[in-house]
Amino acid sequence: MSQHPESRGLAVPSRRLSRLWHLGRATGDLAAGIGVKGLIDLARTRAGGQPARIQLSPEHTRRFTDRLARMRGAVMKMGQLMSMDGSDIFTPEAAEIMSTLRERAEPMPLSQLSRVLETEYGAGWDKRFKRFEFTPIAAASIGQVHRAETRDGRRLALKIQFPGVRESIDSDIANLAMLGRSFGMAPKGLDIAPFLEEARRQLHREADYDAEAEALESYRVWVGDDPDFHIPAVHRDLTTRNILAMDFAEGVPVDRLAGPEYRRAERDRAATLLMRLTLRELFEFGLVQTDPNFGNYLYDAASGRIVLLDFGATKPVAPELVEQYRRLAASAISGDRAGMRAASVALGYVGADDPDEHVEAMMDLLELASEPLRHPGHYDFGLSDLFERIYHRGRALFHSGVFSTAPAPETLFLHRKFMGSFMLSRRLRARVELCEMARACL
Template identity: 30%
Template sequence: MSEIVRRRSSRNAKLAKIPLGIAGRAAVGFGRKLAGGDRSEINAQLNQKAAEQLFTVLGELKGGAMKFGQALSVMEAAVPEEFGEHYREALTKLQAAAPPMPAATVHRVLDQQLGTKWRERFRSFDDEPAASASIGQVHKAVWSDGRTVAVKVQYPGADEALRADLKTLSRMTGLLSSVIPGADVKPILAEITERTEEELDYRNEAANQRAFAKAFDGHAEIRVPKVVAGSPKVIVTEWLDGTAVSKIIQRGAEDPEGTRELRNRVALLMGRFHFSSPETVGLLHADPHPGNFMMLDDDTLAVIDFGACAPLPNGFPEVLGRMLALAVADRFAELTELLHENGWIIPGRTITDQEIADYLRPFTDPIRTESFHFTRKWMQRVAGKASDISSPEMKTARALQLPAEHVMIFRVLGGSVGILAQLDAEIPFMQLANTWLPGLREERSAS
């Protein structure tokens, strides 16, 4: 692939292959079943082909298509086991892989963004990309002062592609939901669309990363690489060598017992990072997928890619902590009143405290004990209940709304829980929440 596909018609044609391919294979599969073929074997083959096609199309297109795929990949733990194996492999590939753009294109972008004498700013520059992502790829280089650096270069045309994809994908949410069982694609697409313009300007990412690097400078457990230089389409940061969390998840599947301690350590550090960031930095890292985290040789967690961040200058909203404290204490009458007061219940709708209690019950396991073991089985059960349109809980859900100021927080929470389930890790979830959530600390202390 020489360039990112820019024309909307061309991108739409590629995206259309997904539903057309699925429909065609389903018809063939139905015919083979009528002819006496083994149902389970045929279904497995159909799932594998659909997963392979999904990865191929979303990965090749990059842009919004791949960004959407990466967001879905975090939730692969919620995919039921009968679909899991094939989708898991295809989706997790999207966390760090995409066909690279050629060196000549990279050089052209660097000419435009860092000046035609950009080579003088580097001692060396590796034309082979070290990693590829949705709207850019990363090259390893040595800066003029001798520091090894990561140079992220945005694909030419990524802005047009991103906007075109999100419009197209938003019209395909029903079908995509059926392709990826257990994933609620509408809010994922809405959130990506909301943050599109911010992420396309790497100067925003540089500002976010500088804030995180300053706040976590000298931290005993968390590392954030410093920003060396930046422009709208190129960002240069310190290079860190480590093991991507996606690799640790893979190793955990191959050797559950031998990696248990490491997986729990990763999960604990990720939890500390996400819970502490709003109070420490005034920002929340809002792109939780395993490709953005690495474990370093000194047993610390490195965090990269700060393109998507939610501003929380006063830390987490106090009301969230109060809600959690009331749920922990089973004080659902007070919780229902608090939801009404803060715009979580659609005006004009009536919900009883018992309905709120029944609705929340599948989600509250992690807050029932100080420590909780997040597993795929647990997440599949929760996702199954949450997507059962015939259940009484779904009637309650239709009367609820998520206030705009909390959307990013819950997006990060959902993604982080997805990673914890992929890690099959146990962490002191309530201990972390109690330490960093205002409102929860005060409510529990008063109780």
């Protein structure tokens, strides 16, 4: 068996008081970096219902992200989401450092890893394997991944959960809610409790690898024998609530296709396949993998297939919600503002009794967002500034107090998936014939 010569990982703080202490240190780094004047400015913007703007030095930002990366779990997951908004919340320098949270997590030390393996597989667990690589090939917010080969020759990827992550979710979410209120991260008057509750439920599901195995197998049935995609099979004899055993899959993260060594045709094809898959997930499967992390898609150049990974964030979507999105998309494509309004009320984007000017502002935003759906032929995401236009207009409206309602919390992760698909096409500078693709799905 392969050996890890010297563990350089940092132990995952698993006890509630330990995690609270680390979060307190992270908050202290944040407060120290902002300074007295910054805290006063934050209080003023919060009182006025305006978005908070955090001025952090690179040094304090690194301390803050180091703390979150060490804690892993819900705290790191929320930090990753904060970093996706980084261009507006943080200074450009701080936003660049925060973005590293989307790609890093400290692996756990060998002693902690060994305890998890023995707890899950029992004493003598190593006898099940011909080879086990103790150095992880990836580490994220909830677990890390190791390569292994069983005695009977199966080449596997084992996703091993950090100890204490599941037990810490509830307290982490509560502490993050307190932090968000303290620093005015949410607009005045908006109740973020339902969204945090939805995030809490989703994180508990992501931390249950038995549930992820079931979601992966259900998704494999829907995709079937599609030659463009590969979904690794689950190995149930080695899967537990804290370890997910899957076929090892070759490939590079799909966003690497943006590099000069790949042709434009490959970028266009990959983006088209994944955009079509996003539409099929919602309108055909009713089962959506809602994590937009680019690392969840691998490109296998030898076969031309895209490997789909990580189904912990997979959510079934209620048929009535699917129908509401179907009506909204169809109305947006055809320019039917009355139909868009009815669907938006059903989804909670606007209230039935909201003032007309408020509703019209939302309809304008939705029309803007649906630009790729209405564009004839190929939409060139590489040349489009649509993201900036949506981002700044939507954020200004969100913080202006114009809207009295918020969408149903269960739409939170669907929005994340839609945005992730858009951002991947943009990252690949791809041309996608989205209009005809959408019409076919509707």
